[in-house]
Amino acid sequence: MTSLKSITIKLEPPLMEALSRAAVTSGLTLEQMAVDAIEQQFEVALRHRVLLSRLEQMDEHIVALAEFVGEVSAQPTETQIGSICRFRSGDGDSA
Numbered sequence: 659m660t661s662l663k664s665i666t667i668k669l670e671p672p673l674m675e676a677l678s679r680a681a682v683t684s685g686l687t688l689e690q691m692a693v694d695a696i697e698q699q700f701e702v703a704l705r706h707r708v709l710l711s712r713l714e715q716m717d718e719h720i721v722a723l724a725e726f727v728g729e730v731s732a733q734p735t736e737t738q739i740g741s742i743c744r745f746r747s748g749d750g751d752s753a
Contacts, residue, residue: 667692 669677681691 677691677695678688681688684691686694
């Protein structure tokens, strides 16, 4: 079992009032409402980080693909660009 830690938060009066109203409306305690809000914010922040990481990975792969196509098309022999791709347009078959 994990040991619990405690924190103290200070809120401006308008935010405290909004939090209190939300707690009453949802049937939660003020403390649970604050904990839920913090948990949700952490979840959003984590998902945002994962999304940015995946976007960076995709950017790296697109650059690598562009470099590869550039190298192939720069070769002195006439390479058919379509022959280096395993996916074909038309009947949907792949090589």
